[in-house]
Amino acid sequence: MGPRSLMSEPGQQSLNVTVIHCRRGRVHTKEPCSAPSCTTPHTRFCDFPLRGRKAGRTCDAKLCDSHATCAAPGKHHCPPHAILTLKENAAK
Numbered sequence: 515m516g517p518r519s520l521m522s523e524p525g526q527q528s529l530n531v532t533v534i535h536c537r538r539g540r541v542h543t544k545e546p547c548s549a550p551s552c553t554t555p556h557t558r559f560c561d562f563p564l565r566g567r568k569a570g571r572t573c574d575a576k577l578c579d580s581h582a583t584c585a586a587p588g589k590h591h592c593p594p595h596a597i598l599t600l601k602e603n604a605a606k
């Protein structure tokens with residue numbers, strides 16, 4: 515038996531690449547809009563600020579052009595949140 519090589523094998527590299535799927539990240543594949551029965555690829559996300567336990571986050575519902583309601587310049591809301599915003603603005 516020859517002497518064992520004490521060198522670490524150069525061909526064996528650690529390939530423990532951790533792939534983290536960030537749910538809040540922008541997706542690369544065009545997933546369909548979140549609206550029921552809508553299959554149009556989404557173009558934006560709902561910017562509605564969540565409250566309570568999820569405060570600090572946004573709804574992030576996937577929205578196509580026809581389901582995104584412009585709430586403010588650069589801000590868009592999903593249909594349920596657009597209605598909620600309208601009701602709240604009307605109540606003020």
Ligand SMILES: [Zn+2]
Pocket residue numbers: 547548549552553554577578579580581
């Ligand atoms: Zn849609």
Ligand SMILES: [Zn+2]
Pocket residue numbers: 560561562573574575591592594595
């Ligand atoms: Zn929303």
